[in-house]
Amino acid sequence: MKKILFTLAIFCFATTAYSADVTIEMLNKNKETKQRMVYSQELVKIDAGKTIEWLPTAKGHNVEMLAGPDGYELPKKTKLNDPVSIKFDKPGIYLYQCSPHAALGMIGIVVVGGDTSNKDAIAKLKLTGSKSKKKRDKLLEGV
Numbered sequence: 001m002k003k004i005l006f007t008l009a010i011f012c013f014a015t016t017a018y019s020a021d022v023t024i025e026m027l028n029k030n031k032e033t034k035q036r037m038v039y040s041q042e043l044v045k046i047d048a049g050k051t052i053e054w055l056p057t058a059k060g061h062n063v064e065m066l067a068g069p070d071g072y073e074l075p076k077k078t079k080l081n082d083p084v085s086i087k088f089d090k091p092g093i094y095l096y097q098c099s100p101h102a103a104l105g106m107i108g109i110v111v112v113g114g115d116t117s118n119k120d121a122i123a124k125l126k127l128t129g130s131k132s133k134k135k136r137d138k139l140l141e142g143v
């Protein structure tokens, strides 16, 4: 019994520590939605100061930030197959894509601090291919 309680305590602690961050997987196929070439979570809402980690679960993907709130300095796009962690301090909407699969609609949106004031700018941004645009518009409906 003691052992079970101890295990439970460890599990709860680990879960709490983990929830401070978000992990997004780069996938060739999302087993739940059956969609190909996607991030495991395409729309993520976090508080300012939180960190998101992208994991190269499948090979051949990267993370290329395309836009963020005013004054946000875009980080360099990552190399294929590299994991990356980005801390989001500035509230606003961020849009990113997977460079080789942008035309297939492999994009994602992060909303930080519930701030959607740059939504129009994100909605007007030029993207690669109609699939990306369609997904961007759909994701923006949920921000």
Ligand SMILES: [Cu+2]
Pocket (backbone or CB within 6 Å): 037, 038, 060, 061, 062, 098, 099, 100, 101, 106
């Ligand atoms: Cu990709």
